Amino acid sequence: MNIQTLTKLISVLLCLSSVLYLKPSHAAEFCSDEYYINVSLANGARWDMCWEQRNREGIVLHKVHFTPKAGQRRLILSSASLAQIHVPYDDNGARYHDISDYGLGGNYMVDLRQTDCPGGKLLNYATRPVLCRQVSTTDHGFRYQSEQVKVEALTLFSVSRVGAYHYIPLWRFYEDGAIEPAVGATGALQRFNNASAEDQGWLIESNKVGLGHVHNFFWKLDFDLAGTSRDDLVEELNLQEQGEQSSLQRTSITTEMGRSVNPLTARRWLIRDAEQTNSEGQSLAYEIRLPQSEHQDIGPDSETFTREDIYFTTLQECELYASHNPGLAGCADSLYGFVNNESLRGADLVVWPSTTFYHMPRAEDAPFMDAHWSYISLTPRDWEARNSLSTSADISGSQLANPEPPVLPPVTPPPPVVTPPTNPPVTPPPGVTLPISSSNGGTGSLDYGFLVLLVLLIWRGARRVPTLH
Numbered sequence: 001m002n003i004q005t006l007t008k009l010i011s012v013l014l015c016l017s018s019v020l021y022l023k024p025s026h027a028a029e030f031c032s033d034e035y036y037i038n039v040s041l042a043n044g045a046r047w048d049m050c051w052e053q054r055n056r057e058g059i060v061l062h063k064v065h066f067t068p069k070a071g072q073r074r075l076i077l078s079s080a081s082l083a084q085i086h087v088p089y090d091d092n093g094a095r096y097h098d099i100s101d102y103g104l105g106g107n108y109m110v111d112l113r114q115t116d117c118p119g120g121k122l123l124n125y126a127t128r129p130v131l132c133r134q135v136s137t138t139d140h141g142f143r144y145q146s147e148q149v150k151v152e153a154l155t156l157f158s159v160s161r162v163g164a165y166h167y168i169p170l171w172r173f174y175e176d177g178a179i180e181p182a183v184g185a186t187g188a189l190q191r192f193n194n195a196s197a198e199d200q201g202w203l204i205e206s207n208k209v210g211l212g213h214v215h216n217f218f219w220k221l222d223f224d225l226a227g228t229s230r231d232d233l234v235e236e237l238n239l240q241e242q243g244e245q246s247s248l249q250r251t252s253i254t255t256e257m258g259r260s261v262n263p264l265t266a267r268r269w270l271i272r273d274a275e276q277t278n279s280e281g282q283s284l285a286y287e288i289r290l291p292q293s294e295h296q297d298i299g300p301d302s303e304t305f306t307r308e309d310i311y312f313t314t315l316q317e318c319e320l321y322a323s324h325n326p327g328l329a330g331c332a333d334s335l336y337g338f339v340n341n342e343s344l345r346g347a348d349l350v351v352w353p354s355t356t357f358y359h360m361p362r363a364e365d366a367p368f369m370d371a372h373w374s375y376i377s378l379t380p381r382d383w384e385a386r387n388s389l390s391t392s393a394d395i396s397g398s399q400l401a402n403p404e405p406p407v408l409p410p411v412t413p414p415p416p417v418v419t420p421p422t423n424p425p426v427t428p429p430p431g432v433t434l435p436i437s438s439s440n441g442g443t444g445s446l447d448y449g450f451l452v453l454l455v456l457l458i459w460r461g462a463r464r465v466p467t468l469h
Ligand SMILES: [Ca+2]
Pocket: 224, 225, 226, 227, 228, 229, 230, 231, 232, 273, 274
């Protein structure tokens, strides 16, 4: 080995060791290690992200990356948080904006104990344990004949006390790339009246009405698919009935707007990267569905932000909350004002989905109520070219594209139905029981009529006999 080769070798080794030293395999790129979450799940997928705690929004997630099993690590969300919990009451005695006017963080955030987070790890913000990180298993990721996998999910939740309510903002990140943002609402009922208010709530004990109210939950999701922020497109998908067929309509949303669910057209939205594709050349996308469309709240004119279920806007630093947004730097008060006709093309897109729960109190809501859960659904679409959780060869559809429907034998017209002639019913005189005929002719047959005549004659004769003069 000559000097030159030895020098090269030493420099390569030095270079390699410095790289290894400076970049341990799981170092956080975007935050310090204590706020970095990096979890590999049993089937080989990985989620990693940063988190922080803010006084109003509570837990905010940043730089949410998903690495499919044996796949590429890619950014999905640049940031994700709740952006309002709006609670108008049926008696109009209160219309709360819990996040902007109170908050989920700071003094509203509840310190968790290890027993609150079974099998999980408590994460501290400064010195306070506020976030529970767990891995849970759900059955039936898929099943095909004897092949079946369970799917693991990373769950993150915190608890915030706002008045008598305890909210549980929760994020579930599944092994197949699906994300489920949810909020549980529990604690105790906030507002009551006497029996006179029974039509604005529910009588939960004598002369005590738990007032009815709505929880409108809003999220703020800054998708930056595949790490590029200005090439994300929005599409709305609707299924239109055409005779006996349904056809998919894909509509681009290119300027800021609000949209609402439509169960009749199975409406959903797609956030799609304009450049990056999977190995089949399909655009990387996430699909947004608002499955809890059972309840809807369209409030008075002072609450225009409730008019639509999902809003698409360009990123503005001062646009923080769906309603009661601080009007600093000329920023609008609510989502309704954030939507001001700006083009979404080439802009940094932000999505504001929402869902509504109408809470009609029950006797069972006192002293404490069960957690009622509200959630939305974010699912990868074409993020991968196949289901990475299965190792089987893909032979689906390879035998025959679609099996032909079974060929039915030619239809022979049925013989004409013979309707028996109908005769007017015979009313028997009092005291006479008609014999029940078992013949096919029924009450319309000749022998039956003859029998009736015979009975009548006997009856008339019998009436004459006892007459004595
Ligand atoms: Ca992108």
